[in-house]
Amino acid sequence: MKRTAAGLPLAYRLAVASRSLAALLGGYLLASLANVALALLTPISQVDAALLGMMLSFLVYLLAFIWCFACRSAWRAWAGVLAPSALLAVIAGLAYGMQTP
Amino acid sequence: MKEGFRQAMAWLHTWTGLIFGWMLFAIFLTGTLSYFKDEISHWSQPEIQRHALDPAHSLGLAQRYLNANAGSAASWFIQLPSDREPAISVGWREPGQGRRGFVSKSLDAASGEVVQARESRGGDFFYRFHFQLELPHPWGRWLSTWCAFIMLLGLVTGIITHKKIFKEFFTFRPGKGQRSWLDGHNAIGVLVLPFHLMISYSSLVLFMYMVMPAGIMASYGGETNRYFSDLFGRDVDVSSAGVVAPMAALPSLYAKVQEKVPGARMGYIQVQNPNDQNARVSFTRASSDSVAYRRSQSWTFDGVSGALVSSGAPESAMMMTSFSFAGLHMGNFAGPWLRWLYFVFGVAGTAVIGTGLVMWLGKRQLKHAKSDCQPGELRLVEVLNIASMSGLLLAVAAFFWANRLLPVTLEGRADWEVNAFLWVWAASLLHAAVRPGRRAWAEQLGLGAIAFGLLPLLNGLSTGQGLNHAIAVGDWAMAGVDLTALGTGLFMAWLARKMLRVPAPAKKRAARPAAPGKVTAEAEAN
Amino acid sequence: MLSVALLGYAGFAALCLAMEKHFKELLKHSPRGVHLRSLRWAGWALLLASLVLAVHLRGWAHGLVEWIALLMAGVTLWVFMLPYRPRWLLGLAAVSVVLGPLLGLASLMR
Structure with missing residues (x-):
């Protein structure tokens, strides 16, 4: 694909914008949910689990970012961050429900 | 793409x-x-003069200054001179004024007088x-x-x-x-x-607690303060008794810390409820003494009797990991x-x-x-x-x-x-x-x-x-x-x-x- | 810590010379396979020695940090000065190979 600024088709620009949003927001959602799941489920002390969750969440964010720009289409970018987010949301939700009666 | x-x-x-x-x-x-x-x-x-380091002497000067100028403050903060910082920094919080009532001064390390230096934020x-x-x-x-x-x-x-x-x-x-x-x-x-x-x-x-707060919020619910006290092992704040009592000399407490960890340099020294029956003095070891921040390296004394009340809780491996990153940075x-x-x-x-x-x-x-x-x-x-x-x-x-x-x-x-x-x-x-x-x-x-x-x-x-x-x-x-x-x-x-x-x-x-x-x-x- | 710096610097110099391209360029003749292999071994051995020395002298926390810092500084100096002053750098590497272990031994004896 040509990269001269004027010659880029609109569809391409929209796809890049969509991927960027998937990375920025979808990636953050995934990282946050991974953070929550780790903080709630890791069998170490409460503060240690919180630290572990936060420290690893940045790596999740990083991988999500890379995924969103490496995959073949913008749709896959969204699917790739939202599907694992949904799974983590269920896991984290169950854990949260059990811990706070 | x-x-x-x-x-x-x-x-x-x-x-x-x-x-x-x-x-x-x-x-x-x-x-x-x-x-x-x-x-x-x-x-x-x-304008700030550099003097040979004498922590105990400087601490005495800080106490003298704070007694004279902030005797009824809610808390004092003292930072001793170091190889890199020539002056004694003192600060205090006026009672009942929250964050706004904070005053800070630089004192000459040898005379204890307020340093008259040009106003500048400098490296800060x-x-x-x-x-x-x-x-x-x-x-x-x-x-x-x-x-x-x-x-x-x-x-x-x-x-x-x-x-x-x-x-x-x-x-x-x-x-x-x-x-x-x-x-x-x-x-x-x-x-x-x-x-x-x-x-x-x-x-x-x-800044992870700020930019990735979801884990803390889920795990600690509304009580994010509890996360910080778990992490830093802070003592419970002691409230003032309202009864005036003479404080122990801070240099004598400093000597007690030196007995425990000879040669340790001090970071900031905090005094809660100075000149009160419930005065508490905490010493924290300088961050220049270790790669990672060490919460275990802190000691709290009863400010009147001079008895050791508590010392910092040991760090877990996970804390050491995150404190090491902070220290390395x-x-x-x-x-x-x-x-x-x-x-x-x-x-x-x-x-x-x-x-x-x-x-x-x-x-x-x-x-x-x-x-x-x-x-x-x-x-x-x-x-x-x-x-x-x-x-x-x-x-x-x-x-x-x-x-x-x-x-x-x-x-x-x-x-x-x-x-x-x-x-x-x-x-x-x-x-x-x-x-x-x-x-x-x-x-x-x-x-x-x-x-x-x-x-x-x-x-x-x-x-x-x-x-x-x-x-x-x-x-x-x-x-x-x-x-x-x-x-x-x-x-x-x-x-x-x-x-x-x-x-x-x-x-x-x-x-x-x-x-x-x-x-x-x-x-x-x- | 000078000994750690010198050992690490010499180690990276050896690893660089262990690459055929750089060997030819710097020493002006073609290396034999055995040369390159022994340089590679020597390079890693020197790096390892500097690590052991750093940790021994300063403990794990400070030793590891200082070791990495000195290695990065040494190799950066090597790479960016190489096009301008190759002979100086080779001379410094030769000095380091001798002086590094000697200073290291001296600091161990103390």
Whole structure:
């Protein structure tokens, strides 16, 4: 694909914008949910689990970012961050429900 | 976007690098200066005298001053002089006034009198700027932490993009135009990679409670304060009894700490409810004593009886991991030569970002080398490159010049220094916008060379503490700032000269079109 | 810590020379396979020795940090000065190979 600024088709620009949003927001959602799941489920002390969750969440964010720009289409970018987010949301939700009666 | 993983990563590297490169350059440059925060502060307040260290004596002076001036405060904070900070810092909080009622003073380490120094934020300005960007709270911290994430992403995508990372590990070929810029960019990036990775990831760890709060919120519910007390092992605050009682002498408590950990240097010393029945005195070990922050290295005494009430809880492995990242980032543990290496690596990080920005533009300008005008977006990038790099250096020089030239008694003096920094930076943007690219570079770099080169002279003339004096009395903090300014001036003069000369041979070689099909992903990345 | 710096610097110099391209360029003759292999071994051994020394002298926390810092500084100096002053760098590497272990031993005896 040509990269001269004027010659880029609109569809391409929209796809890049969509991927960027998937990375920025979808990636953050995934990282946050991974953070929550780790903080709630890791069998170490409460503060240690919180630290572990936060420290690893940045790596999740990083991988999500890379995924969103490496995959073949913008749709896959969204699917790739939202599907694992949904799974983590269920896991984290169950854990949260059990811990706070 | 391009097909293929490596190409996609090169694309990501290129564009995130361009969009956030200017801000990252400023964050890295001011962050690098922050490794000499105390030395810069010393330079900008030359009135503060350095004395031989005597912690117990200084602590006694601090207590005497606070008793006389803040006897009924809710709490006191004392920071003893160190190898790097010459004065005693004391602060106190008036009762019932919350955060607003905080007062702080610098005391002379030998006499205990308030130091009458010119008002200046000194090194603290660059330190604060590098993570707050002079923006309202909390936006500056969010933005700079985001930039740190982009830096980390840039490093990872850069490594993926760099095909011959091992084969060209030792390769730098100067004098070959774009090829040399890419070599330089790659070599500084790869050779100093452990530092780059540490500094960008640790920035995230430092502010993770702010930018990734979901885990704490889910685990601690509404009580996020409990997370911090779990993490730092804080004592429960003791409220004042309302009964006046004479306090134990702080130097005697200091001696008790020294008995437990001989030779330990003290960070800040906090006194809760001074001169009250429920007075509490906590000593915290200086961060210069260990790589990681150590919460276990703190001791709390009953302020009246002088008995040890509690000492810091031990750290878990997970805490040590995150405290180590924090400690590594700030480098408080580093002695003089390691501190200089930190500075050099910080400069290297700044250079990686700078070379990246220059390459992005250089590669695209080559395509328009034959025509007279370049597209508007390239011109925009050029102007921003100039203002964000040479303009920022000029702004830093302006800060130092303002420090020496503004009248010592000027109202709001510290703010005027910051204004000088910001105005000169804005002026450099304007200048870059109206002058042709190479001329703008050369003029700003040349002016910067003069400003930095003459700084030692200005210092000598205005304070009498110039290089001849500072070296004679062994004031290496003062001399170090002057000498670094001189070095920066020479470097900028060299760059300015390069910009003035017509780059005929280098440009020719670089302009030769690459053979079709030989364009590698690496070349894509710049 | 000078000994750690010198050992690390010499180690990277050896690893660089262990690459055929750099060997030819710097020493002006073609290396035999055994040369390159022994340089590679020597390079890693020197790096390892500097690590052991750094940790021994300064403990794990400071030792590891200082070791990495010195290695990065040494190799950066090597790579960026190589096009301009190759003979100086080779001379410094030769001095380091001798002086590094000697200073290291001296600091161990103390």
